[in-house]
Amino acid sequence: MALLEIDNLVARYGRITALEGISLTVEEGEIVTLIGANGAGKTTTLRAISGLVRPASGAIHFAGRDISRLAPNEIVRAGISHSPEGRHVFPRMTVRENLELGAYTRTSKAEIAEDTARVLEIFPRLGERFEQKAGTMSGGEQQMLAIARAMMSRPRVLLLDEPSLGLSPKLVQTIFAVIRDINARGTTILLIEQNARQALAVAARGYVLEVGTIVHSGPAADLAASEAVRAAYLGGAA
Amino acid sequence: MHFDPTLFAQQLINGLSLGGIYALIALGYTMVYGIIELINFAHGDVYTLGTFFSLAILTLLGVTGVVTGPMLIVVVAVTILGAMILCGLTGVIIERLAYRRLRNAPKLAPLITAIGMSFILENLMLYWKGPSPIPFPAVIPNPEFTLGAVTIQAKQVMVILLAIVLMVVLQAFVYNTKLGKAMRATAQDKDAAQLMGININTTIALTFLIGSALAGAAGFVSGVYYGSTWFFNGFGAGLKAFTAAVLGGIGNLAGAMLGGFLIGLIEAMTTQFIGDQWSNVVVFSVLVIVLIFRPSGLLGEALPNKV
Numbered sequence: 001m002a003l004l005e006i007d008n009l010v011a012r013y014g015r016i017t018a019l020e021g022i023s024l025t026v027e028e029g030e031i032v033t034l035i036g037a038n039g040a041g042k043t044t045t046l047r048a049i050s051g052l053v054r055p056a057s058g059a060i061h062f063a064g065r066d067i068s069r070l071a072p073n074e075i076v077r078a079g080i081s082h083s084p085e086g087r088h089v090f091p092r093m094t095v096r097e098n099l100e101l102g103a104y105t106r107t108s109k110a111e112i113a114e115d116t117a118r119v120l121e122i123f124p125r126l127g128e129r130f131e132q133k134a135g136t137m138s139g140g141e142q143q144m145l146a147i148a149r150a151m152m153s154r155p156r157v158l159l160l161d162e163p164s165l166g167l168s169p170k171l172v173q174t175i176f177a178v179i180r181d182i183n184a185r186g187t188t189i190l191l192i193e194q195n196a197r198q199a200l201a202v203a204a205r206g207y208v209l210e211v212g213t214i215v216h217s218g219p220a221a222d223l224a225a226s227e228a229v230r231a232a233y234l235g236g237a238a
Numbered sequence: 239m240h241f242d243p244t245l246f247a248q249q250l251i252n253g254l255s256l257g258g259i260y261a262l263i264a265l266g267y268t269m270v271y272g273i274i275e276l277i278n279f280a281h282g283d284v285y286t287l288g289t290f291f292s293l294a295i296l297t298l299l300g301v302t303g304v305v306t307g308p309m310l311i312v313v314v315a316v317t318i319l320g321a322m323i324l325c326g327l328t329g330v331i332i333e334r335l336a337y338r339r340l341r342n343a344p345k346l347a348p349l350i351t352a353i354g355m356s357f358i359l360e361n362l363m364l365y366w367k368g369p370s371p372i373p374f375p376a377v378i379p380n381p382e383f384t385l386g387a388v389t390i391q392a393k394q395v396m397v398i399l400l401a402i403v404l405m406v407v408l409q410a411f412v413y414n415t416k417l418g419k420a421m422r423a424t425a426q427d428k429d430a431a432q433l434m435g436i437n438i439n440t441t442i443a444l445t446f447l448i449g450s451a452l453a454g455a456a457g458f459v460s461g462v463y464y465g466s467t468w469f470f471n472g473f474g475a476g477l478k479a480f481t482a483a484v485l486g487g488i489g490n491l492a493g494a495m496l497g498g499f500l501i502g503l504i505e506a507m508t509t510q511f512i513g514d515q516w517s518n519v520v521v522f523s524v525l526v527i528v529l530i531f532r533p534s535g536l537l538g539e540a541l542p543n544k545v
């Protein structure tokens with residue numbers, strides 16, 4: 001059984017159906033990417049997994065347990081962490097306080113200190129800005145903080161919603177290197193990206209979402225090579 | 239009108255004690271606004287309930303006048319704590335019954351509901367104690383100290399001290415504890431707070447508990463200070479306290495405190511040097527002038543520094 005398993009998930013906003021029954025799986029240790037055009041339902045999928053959107057129907061199993069009716073705070077405790085679209089750092093709190101909140105569900109001071117040291121090693125910039133209010137930092141710095149904060153709960157699965165959005169090409173490279181690194185240290189990752197080429201390069205498998213329905217899926221390399229995916233998401237046959 | 243420094247000093251004391259009561263009430267307005275962006279119109283009535291609960295507890299304890307000796311400490315502690323707990327629970331129940339289901343509704347819905355809640359509480363209190371002013375026992379001996387020509391009453395010192403002590407405790411809680419941090423996170427970004435593992439229902443209920451408990455404390459001290467209460471007490475005081483919260487920068491704890499003391503001072507000074515009937519005019523004129531130059535209030539930031 002896969003670590004994360006979504007079965008026939010339907011999600012609605014009022015009368016708008018954002019997901020029309022999607023199914024996907026993420027195996028322990030994998031990086032899986034979900035790509036698709038604007039409004040396809042990628043963010044909604046992640047929000048349904050973390051409990052911020054109530055599924056209209058369908059099931060979400062995590063480590064064998066149905067989490068589709070749990071509250072978001074219980075889902076975090078179960079081992080899923082979510083770095084949301086648009087970063088959502090706490091603007092009037094310092095980097096330190098944001099990271100402390102990332103570890104909200106944990107109690108061991110020693111382990112928290114260890115993980116703080118680890119994320120500061122991955123993102124040295126955050127260490128330089130440790131006592132700065134997050135709202136006054138640059139977009140790239142806030143994105144690093146959002147990812148670092150999500151890591152602070154020591155999740156089994158990390159959900160990343162467009163972590164490279166709005167970053168300089170150099171920072172995009174850094175972020176993808178970090179994603180590989182986090183994964184290499186044992187965290188399973190479900191990654192949403194506009195940057196499909198990069199996402200397929202780092203992921204083992206991928207799913208392509210079009211207006212609420214999964215239209216392609218398979219090993220990332222196959223998707224990257226597929227004519228249909230190349231035409232729609234990789235800027236044509238290259 | 240001529241200026242007399244002794245009268246000024248005297249009104250400084252009077253204004254600060256009046257302001258201490260406003261400040262305690264203003265904290266509840268500002269905390270609730272900070273966390274769910276609701277002007278909780280029922281908050282002034284929770285404060286009145288604080289006076290009613292205090293009165294009920296004093297009656298249970300058999301207190302009808304001044305208490306002396308060690309019993310004084312027991313009576314004051316039991317009454318304040320009792321009023322704080324009962325008001326705190328009232329706040330939690332109001333949030334649970336009325337505001338929680340409207341959390342994602344358009345802003346006007348909870349606002350109208352809050353006004354309705356205010357009417358409900360006022361009418362419950364009208365039913366409980368009738369329409370007339372009710373005498374409130376003096377409870378504490380009230381020796382007067384004189385500093386030159388200025389007299390300071392013990393109960394004035396009590397109001398000011400209690401307001402400051404509760405404010406310091408609140409600041410310490412909000413800035414130095416895990417739950418306080420959860421409250422601030424919830425105020426700043428509810429989705430993100432949930433993604434951290436914070437139960438925002440609990441956190442919001444806690445905010446109502448604390449804000450309403452502070453109104454309960456204010457209820458006890460105002461009963462002692464004025465020597466009476468009535469069901470409609472919270473309307474005027476609530477309006478002043480809300481003004482204090484806006485003046486200081488709504489959502490900001492220190493701002494509510496500053497605003498409360500300022501409004502108490504303005505009211506006392508106006509009453510002394512201009513005339514009783516002008517006090518509301520001056521209070522609201524100051525509010526308007528401050529908001530013209532600092533739309534987010536005295537201590538509010540452009541990004542308001544909520545809770």
Ligand SMILES: Nc1ncnc2c1ncn2[C@@H]1O[C@H](COP(=O)(O)OP(=O)(O)OP(=O)(O)O)[C@@H](O)[C@H]1O
Pocket residue numbers: 013016017018036037038039040041042043044045085
């Ligand atoms: N809060 C909301 N209320 C109403 N409709 C919404 C809401 N959030 C999303 N939608 C709609 O649901 C659909 C899916 O949105 P979603 O945000 O999941 O897309 P996405 O794939 O993440 O897009 P993007 O690449 O632009 O981030 C869209 O049609 C969107 O308009």
Ligand SMILES: [Mg+2]
Pocket residue numbers: 042043044085
């Ligand atoms: Mg999205």
